[in-house]
Amino acid sequence: MVKVAVFGGGWAGCAAAVQSKKSGGDVILVERTDMLLGTGLVGGIVRNNGRYTVFEELKEMGAKELVDLIDNNCLHKNIDFPKHNHSSLYDVRTIEGEVRSLLNKLGIKLLFSNRGKEVVIKGEKIIKVILDDGSEVEADVFIDTTGSAGGIDNCTRYGNGCAMCILRCPTFGGRISISEKAGINEYQGIRENGEVGALSGACKIIKESLAKDIQIKLKEAGVCIIPIPKELRKEKYLSIKVCQQYNYKEYEENLVLLDCGHAKLMAPYFPLELLRNVPGFEKARFSDPLSGGVTNSVRLLSSVHRNGYLQVEGVDNLFCAGEKAGLLIGHTEAIATGTLAGFNAVRVGKKEKMLAIPRQLAIGEGIHFSGKILKSQGGNKNTFTFSGSILFQHLKEQDLYTTDLDEIGKRVKKTGMKGIFS
Template sequence: MPRVVVVGGGWGGCAAAAAARKAGAEVVLIERADMLLGTGLVGGIFRNNGRFTAAEEMLEMGADIFAVMDRCAIHTNVEFPGHKHASLYSVYKIEPAVREYLTGLGVQIMTNARVIDVAKEKDKIVCVVVEKHEPVRGDVFVDATGTSAVPANCTKYGNGCAMCILRCHSFGPRVSLTTRVGVEEWIGKKPDGSLGAMSGSCKLCKDSIDPSIVRELEEKGCALVPVPEHVREEEKLLSMKACQQYALPEFIENLVLLDTGPVKLMTPFFPLEQLRKIPGMERARYEDPIAGGKGNSMRYFGFANCTPELQAIGPVDNLFCAGEKAGAMVGHTEAIVTGSLAGHNAVRKAIGEKLLRYPDELAVGDFVNHVIEEMKKEEGRQYKYTFSGSIYFKRMVQKNLYTTNVEEIKKRVHNANLKDIFNTKLV
């Protein structure tokens, strides 16, 4: 039985581990922190706009990790500016549910385990070096380490460490496998040419805001709180956010709040003194990042050069990329789409089978293949790509790939001969 080692326990890594295990491999998932999901611990949005199409395609292909998200949803069919039919999962319930799902599949999970180096023999990685643990050997490896969680980046390119859910100072910063083996990497840029991008939302404690706002949130999943003109800060929304699908006037004129367990504030950060000048927010307190009045985590450092099959291009031939490591793909859905393919192809590589490529006739295929191509262009790395908005969603609509017709989506997957591909044992 081949052994697949996945490094990084965010949504991409979890999806890769699930796909590799269901394909028949022995799987070890290594995460530096004490919980899985990374930024998914403070995320919560899925099925909005084109993410609905992508999720249904993936479910039809057998990526049932989306069913775990659905089971943890506390709101469905939520509308907020620029977004329709969103689901919101509880950020408090999701991590134990995903851990239980992976354990049930037989994935070996190592937390509090920071990978700090790799060992190679000729053109293959043979093991990863894990801080305070024995080395972990494998036949094929998946780099799902992401593009953030290096405190120096938050200080140099952001507003300093904002004490976010990534908790670098407690568990150590991420170490990229692609960096260690010499794969070519690129850094994302903002429109003004500066490097990186800031995470796009914050969490507020429910008990700290007006009860009437909380009631609306818990009833509808969303609430818009008008922001007086004298406390608006347009430039941070328009120039700093990783999540450009939210760079709309409504997000400047209002606080857009979503209920994901805590209150999700859809802006990178908001100075606390200014926030408390908004009616209903007089006693507001940040839950994550704790310094959300000052800044947020910085992301999009170190995309790796890889193929549309998500195999890293470089000195080793047994390394695949998942999540943001594969390119400027924003969101949990997007990470699962790449992670599932990377994990599945890791097993194909181990047994000498032809690698799978998502076909362009599927939304997930057009997305991955297009973004991988754009990452190889300097101008392409100035943008962020997501099924839920901005430039990719426009492309998705133009190519008639966006639909909420589940039967049509199922037919699409059937025509591509990919029904239950992620439930198919290869070993």
């Protein structure tokens, strides 16, 4: 049986572990904190815009476990908010337990509160990874989904200081990249102003700290949009967001709230003294990050070049997914790339031919398109998501974005990908 070691327990790592196990691997997942999902613990948005197409492609291809789990744990479905349609919002308060139960049921070994400290390489392959506690993880193939955020020094250098966010670096230590430890040259995302990295695009407010009418609107509609008085607006700061699909004037002129269990404020941060001057927010309190009035976690600091199989260039038995695979932003993007990485990792372990998802599908074109641009001069000034920015526009131009389930099914079948991940 092929031994697979996944490092990083976010959505990408969980998807990679699930698919590796389904493909016949003996899987261990190493996560530096005491919970799975990483930034997915404070995310919550799926199926918006092109992400709907991707979720349905994954189901048609046989990777339905995490998609169905998310769909079954949504507080709201088919809601619209500025520039985003047919969205679903999962409950960030309960989703981690559901995912952990699934991985346990599948027989995936979970190792928490540990990091890959050193990587031992022989030739072009990783032999083992030495962990923080001195133990060793030996495997045939390795998957790096350690993300691109984490480390107090990084948030201080490229942001406004440690935001005390869900990543909890002061408690568990900063993120350690397996790819970097293997000698791979990583690259960083660049903001419009030339600065390095990008801030997480939203923060959470405790719903009960908001006015009753706002709480009721969120519960009933899933979304609440409140105009910001002109004198309180923070203009021209949305370009620092990792989620450029929300960089529109609607998000500068309004407080856009989504009900993901907590109230998700679609802004990287908002000064508390200003926020509490907006009617209904007089007692508002941030849930995550705790310093959401000042800053947020800094992302896009650690990506690698990879091929269309999501194999890291330079190490034969190392794969990647999520933001590690190249400025791909979002839970849907993480699940899609994690699934392919997990599938191909086992294939390499079995010495079988790897799979590239055809470009006739949104997932395949997304992986190809982002990878090509990121290898071009200045390509790291872009971020990629199926829900907006240049990737979503490209998918629409290629006529790959659709919500027609029959059409998605036909496309998957035509490319020979029907049930490939089953």
